[in-house]
Amino acid sequence: MTPVARWRSNMRLEDSTIEPGDLSSVSLQSKPVLVVQNFWSAEERQFFRTGMNQVAWKSLSDLKNVREDFPNSGNWAKAEIGSAEAEHFLSRLQLPCIREYIESFPNIIGRHVGFNYYSYSAGDCLLTHDDTDQGRLVEGRRAPKRRIAVVTYFHEEWQPDWGGELIIYEQRTDRDKGPINLMPTYCIEPLPGALVMFTVPRFHRVCRVDATAGQHRRLSIAGWFMTEHS
Numbered sequence: 001m002t003p004v005a006r007w008r009s010n011m012r013l014e015d016s017t018i019e020p021g022d023l024s025s026v027s028l029q030s031k032p033v034l035v036v037q038n039f040w041s042a043e044e045r046q047f048f049r050t051g052m053n054q055v056a057w058k059s060l061s062d063l064k065n066v067r068e069d070f071p072n073s074g075n076w077a078k079a080e081i082g083s084a085e086a087e088h089f090l091s092r093l094q095l096p097c098i099r100e101y102i103e104s105f106p107n108i109i110g111r112h113v114g115f116n117y118y119s120y121s122a123g124d125c126l127l128t129h130d131d132t133d134q135g136r137l138v139e140g141r142r143a144p145k146r147r148i149a150v151v152t153y154f155h156e157e158w159q160p161d162w163g164g165e166l167i168i169y170e171q172r173t174d175r176d177k178g179p180i181n182l183m184p185t186y187c188i189e190p191l192p193g194a195l196v197m198f199t200v201p202r203f204h205r206v207c208r209v210d211a212t213a214g215q216h217r218r219l220s221i222a223g224w225f226m227t228e229h230s
Helices: 003-016 020-025 042-052 064-069 083-092 096-102
Strands: 033-036 057-059 077-079 108-120 126-129 145-153 166-171 182-188 195-199 204-206 218-229
Touching: 003 033, 003 182, 020 096, 033 182, 042 083, 042 108, 042 218, 083 108, 096 145, 096 195, 096 218
Parallel strands: none
Antiparallel strands: 033 195, 057 077, 077 108, 108 218, 126 204, 145 195, 145 218, 166 182, 166 204
């Protein structure tokens, strides 16, 4: 990002950053990108890191379809969340803003969630995409529609020069033709304990983790709240 783009995105970020105590009064309808600082306590972050040490991880090199969608993205890793950790995670995300937004869609016949652990090391990134994956079939039925994306961080430490920022874009409306024209509007550092939520579709990417991170890993849970329709 250019210095001007980073400055503009940080101005937008200030308007969308809240503390956990403010969650009862915010709406994803009016603030489609939300950053909640210090959502997880140090004890909770340790709880999830312990869970991460007990699961089987798959690297990007082992995920053929994902690797084809995200080439030149390093070799980040993904794992399923253990049952105890998943239960605690979802219990903490029983938030009015999520419930209100999900229930705003008509003709819902099912509600779904899909979350995984992710680990990014030096050299890893995620290319720009908008989280739409609506065409495939699941057990002969259309896949649920992704409505709210969530990413939240559990590493113990993260320095600004280590990279790994989440960049969120808006599509420019001053161009009617030609390729999609994106403008960065948020540059979100992966601060320990922070929770990020944004409505889907919304173009975003994860910046490459810098070599200065050394052996430190960007540890997160990411995924979606989804709705199913007939």
